[in-house]
Amino acid sequence: MKKSNITGWKDVFSFTFIQTIKSKAFIISFLITLVLSLFSIPLLNMIKGGGNTEDSPSPIQKVYINNETSLGSIDFKELKDKDKFSHINLETMKGNYEEIAKRIEEKETDSIILTIDEDEAQYSLTFIKSSKGSLKESDLEALSNEVSKQFEIYKRTALGISDEQLNMINAKIDTLVNFADTNGKEIIKEDTSISGAEYGFIYGLLFVLMMITTFASSQIAYSIVTEKSTRVIEYLLTSVRPLAIIVGKVLAMLSTVVIQIVSMLVLVFISNKLTSSLSSGSGKSVLSQYLPENIFGNLTIFNIVLCLIVVILGMIFYAILAGLTGATVSKLEEISEGLKLFTFTNLIGVYIALASCIVLMEAGINGFIIFSFLFPLSSPFILPGAILIGKASLPIVAASIGLQIIFIILLFKFVAKVYETLILHNGNTIKIKELFKISKTA
Structure with a gap:
C-alpha cells in the first residue's frame, strides 16, 4: 500500500471525529454510559446486599x-x-x-x-x-x-x-491418581481450569467487547453507505484518495471508542473508591468482593497495556472489514445484506471465544484454548480476560498480537486493491466472489 493511496486521511479523520462527537446519538449514549459507570458500584453493592449489613443489627426482634x-x-x-x-x-x-x-x-x-x-x-x-x-x-x-x-x-x-x-467422622478422603512415564518418573499434571467467578468475569468482558466492536464497526459501515447514497462521497473524492476514506473513518471511530472505554474505566474506579469509603469503615474495595481473587495480582500496567493492544487491533480489523462490506452497498435499505460478511465473521470469533470460556472452566488449557488465543477472529474477545486472570502467557500474547497485525496488513492490502472500485460503485450489492475478481484485475 503506497503512501499516496491514503493521502487526505487526516482530513477524513478530523471531519468524522468531530461529526461523531457532535452527534446527538453519541452525546446521549456517552452520557448514559458515564452515568451507568458512576453508579455501577453502588447499584452492584445494593443488589448484592453489600454495605454495612454484615455487622449491623439484625431486623429480627x-x-x-x-x-x-x-x-x-x-x-x-x-x-x-x-x-x-x-x-x-x-x-x-x-x-x-x-x-x-x-x-x-x-x-x-x-x-x-x-x-x-x-x-x-x-x-x-x-x-x-x-x-x-x-x-x-x-x-x-x-x-x-x-x-x-x-x-x-x-x-x-x-x-x-x-x-x-x-474430626475422624468428617475427615476428607482424597483419591490421588499419579501417572508415570516409561522410566517410572511421575508426570505432574497442573490443573489450569478456571473457577465459576473467573468464568463469569471472562464471559462478561467478552460480551462488553463484542458489543463495543459490533457497534463501532457498524457505525463505520452505515457512515460509508450514507455518504454513498447521498453523493457526499463524490465530493470527498475530489480532495482525498478512496482508501484514505476508510483509514480516516476507522481511526476516528477507534478514537471515540477509546475515549469512551477510558472514561468508563476511570469512573468505575472512582465509583468503587467512593462506595468503598462510604459503605465500610475499613475502606475495603467493594469491587474486590465480586471479582475473581487472583485478578488483582494480574492487574498491572503492563497487562492492561497488553489488553488494550489486543482490543484495539481487534477493533481495527473488524472496523476495516465493516468498512469494506459497507462499501459493497449503494443504498441504506440494502445494508443488512451487505453486512452479512462482517456479521458472519464476527459471529465466528464470538462463538469460538464463548466455547473456549466453557472449555477453560471444564478442562483448562488445551489445544483448542491456545487456538482461540491465537486466532485473530476470537483473540480480541477471549484474550483480554485470560490475561487478567493469569491464564495467558507472554509468548502466547505476543504471538497473538503478531498474528493480528499480519491479518490487518493482509486485509489492508486486499482493501487497497478493491476499495476504489467499491466506493464508486452504484448498483446491486457486490458479492464475495466479485470482490476477489476485482482484486485480481486491480
Whole structure:
C-alpha cells in the first residue's frame, strides 16, 4: 500500500471525529454510559446486599423456638454473644403453633418461628416469617447460618461425640491418581481450569467487547453507505484518495471508542473508591468482593497495556472489514445484506471465544484454548480476560498480537486493491466472489 493511496486521511479523520462527537446519538449514549459507570458500584453493592449489613443489627426482634426433637432443651443462648443478634428475644414456643403463626403474620411481623424437626437419621431447621413484614430472605439467611452452627454443637453434645471423633467422622478422603512415564518418573499434571467467578468475569468482558466492536464497526459501515447514497462521497473524492476514506473513518471511530472505554474505566474506579469509603469503615474495595481473587495480582500496567493492544487491533480489523462490506452497498435499505460478511465473521470469533470460556472452566488449557488465543477472529474477545486472570502467557500474547497485525496488513492490502472500485460503485450489492475478481484485475 503506497503512501499516496491514503493521502487526505487526516482530513477524513478530523471531519468524522468531530461529526461523531457532535452527534446527538453519541452525546446521549456517552452520557448514559458515564452515568451507568458512576453508579455501577453502588447499584452492584445494593443488589448484592453489600454495605454495612454484615455487622449491623439484625431486623429480627424475636424467635419462637419450636423444638420437636429428642435432643432436649435447646435455647440458642449463645446467639446473644454475637453483636448482630444480641438484641433478639429467644423464646421456647409454649402456645398453639397456629395461633403464634397467625400473630406473627398479622402483628409481630418482625418475629419468626424456628422449627427443629427430627426424621430418622436427619434433622431439619425451618424458619417461618410473615409474608407482610419487612423481613427479607437475606435476614433469615444470616440468622440461619449462625443457628446451624450452634445446632451442630448442641447435637454433638447431646449425642456424646467428642471433637476428635467428629474430626475422624468428617475427615476428607482424597483419591490421588499419579501417572508415570516409561522410566517410572511421575508426570505432574497442573490443573489450569478456571473457577465459576473467573468464568463469569471472562464471559462478561467478552460480551462488553463484542458489543463495543459490533457497534463501532457498524457505525463505520452505515457512515460509508450514507455518504454513498447521498453523493457526499463524490465530493470527498475530489480532495482525498478512496482508501484514505476508510483509514480516516476507522481511526476516528477507534478514537471515540477509546475515549469512551477510558472514561468508563476511570469512573468505575472512582465509583468503587467512593462506595468503598462510604459503605465500610475499613475502606475495603467493594469491587474486590465480586471479582475473581487472583485478578488483582494480574492487574498491572503492563497487562492492561497488553489488553488494550489486543482490543484495539481487534477493533481495527473488524472496523476495516465493516468498512469494506459497507462499501459493497449503494443504498441504506440494502445494508443488512451487505453486512452479512462482517456479521458472519464476527459471529465466528464470538462463538469460538464463548466455547473456549466453557472449555477453560471444564478442562483448562488445551489445544483448542491456545487456538482461540491465537486466532485473530476470537483473540480480541477471549484474550483480554485470560490475561487478567493469569491464564495467558507472554509468548502466547505476543504471538497473538503478531498474528493480528499480519491479518490487518493482509486485509489492508486486499482493501487497497478493491476499495476504489467499491466506493464508486452504484448498483446491486457486490458479492464475495466479485470482490476477489476485482482484486485480481486491480
